[in-house]
Amino acid sequence: VQLQESGPGLVQPSQTLSLSCTVSGGSIASGGYYWSWIRRHPGKGLEWIGYIYYTGSTNYNPSLRGRVTMSVDTSKNQLSLELNSVTAADTAVYFCARGGYCTSVSCYFDYWGPGSLVTVSS
Amino acid sequence: QSALTQPASVSGSPGQSITISCTGSSSDIGLYNYVSWYQEHPGKAPRLIIYEVTNRPSGISDRFSGSKSGKTAYLTISGLQAEDEADYYCSSYTGSSTLWVFGGGTNVTVL
Numbered sequence: 001v002q003l004q005e006s007g008p009g010l011v012q013p014s015q016t017l018s019l020s021c022t023v024s025g026g027s028i029a030s031g032g033y034y035w036s037w038i039r040r041h042p043g044k045g046l047e048w049i050g051y052i053y054y055t056g057s058t059n060y061n062p063s064l065r066g067r068v069t070m071s072v073d074t075s076k077n078q079l080s081l082e083l084n085s086v087t088a089a090d091t092a093v094y095f096c097a098r099g100g101y102c103t104s105v106s107c108y109f110d111y112w113g114p115g116s117l118v119t120v121s122s
Numbered sequence: 123q124s125a126l127t128q129p130a131s132v133s134g135s136p137g138q139s140i141t142i143s144c145t146g147s148s149s150d151i152g153l154y155n156y157v158s159w160y161q162e163h164p165g166k167a168p169r170l171i172i173y174e175v176t177n178r179p180s181g182i183s184d185r186f187s188g189s190k191s192g193k194t195a196y197l198t199i200s201g202l203q204a205e206d207e208a209d210y211y212c213s214s215y216t217g218s219s220t221l222w223v224f225g226g227g228t229n230v231t232v233l
Contacts, residue, residue, distance in 0.1 A: 003167070038224075045124030046211055046224035062219045095168070100222065102215050108158040108173040109213070114166055 001025040003096050003113035011120050017086050019116055021079040021096030028054045029074040036100035036109060037070065037081045039092040047092075051100035052079065059101075086120045093117050125150070125223035126212055133231040139200040142228045144212030145193060150223050152193040156215035159188060159197045162227075163208045171210075172197060199230070207232045 007019035021035075028035065037049040050060035052070040060068050069082040079096055094116050099109035127145040134140040144151070144159075151157055159172040170179055172188035175195060185203075189196045195214070199206055212225040 045126070045128075045226035046213070048220070048222035048224070059221070061221070097168075102156060102221075107156040107215055108170055109160070109168075110170050110173075110179065112160075112167040112169070 001098060001111045003098070003111055005094060005096055005113045005116035007094075007116055007118070009117055009119060011086055011090075011118060012122055013087055013120055014085055017081075017083040017090060017118055017120070019081045019094055019096075019118070021081070021113055023077045023079070023098075027074075028072060028077050028079070030054075033098050034101035035072070035079050036097045037079075038095045038097055038109070038112075040095070040115070041089075041092045046095075048100070049081070049083075049094075053101070088120050091118065091120045124226035125220075126214060126225035128210075128212060128225035128228045130226070131229045131231065133233055134199075134202045135233045136202055136204065138202050139198060140202060140230065142197045142199075142210055142212075142230070144195040144197070144214075144225050146195075146214055146223065147193055149218065150193075150214040150216045151190065151195050154215050154217065155190070157188065157190060157195040158213045159186075159195075160211045160213065161208050162211065168211065202232055204232050206230060 002024045034051045036051040052058045071080045097109040097112040157175045160168040162168040175190045187198045209227045
């Protein structure tokens with residue numbers, strides 16, 4: 001399984017950040033896995049943004065709830081992330097990863113993309 | 123400030139063993155055995171190397187091992203090799219609305 005993020009590297013303040021994650025080597029629609037977005041602010045640790053299931057069911061980090069929307073396109077085997085009203089504090093490397101929903105047999109992120117740097121600046 | 127605390131850097135000579143700590147709270151590491159560790163080389167995708175405190179995914183060298191005591195988890199790399207130079211992040215499930223917390227990362231240098 002491979003994941004690859006893509007999207008604009010520069011976003012204007014107050015605008016919407018939009019990223020895609022293309023999954024290869026496995027079908028999102030086959031089910032059984034949740035898919036997360038995670039970000040890393042410059043020089044800081046990681047922050048879980050939220051996850052989505054192929055059905056469209058989502059769960060977001062409360063710190064971002066209200067600004068974040070995740071979606072899935074099973075025909076393209078793609079995930080999407082939108083974060084609106086961005087500020088400089090949203091400048092980060094954004095990762096998509098498989099996992100995020102904890103069960104007795106799976107409670108980790110086993111595949112990640114290389115990340116996509118998004119800078120919020122005018 | 124990250125929810126889990128890791129040392130910023132750890133170094134060791136080839137062949138030596140090093141241990142990275144990851145300190146959380148009674149709401150995450152202290153409560154759940156769902157601690158995982160990730161290795162990240164610059165520009166590459168993070169790789170899962172330890173899950174559920176002590177388990178290694180298929181294909182991960184047995185030089186990597188994990189443990190936990192109370193609110194602190196540990197990653198030990200034995201027989202340090204040049205290829206182990208990377209950043210390492212710990213993570214824990216929390217069960218709260220935040221669900222997941224991560225450490226700030228530890229840069230490992232092979233001298």
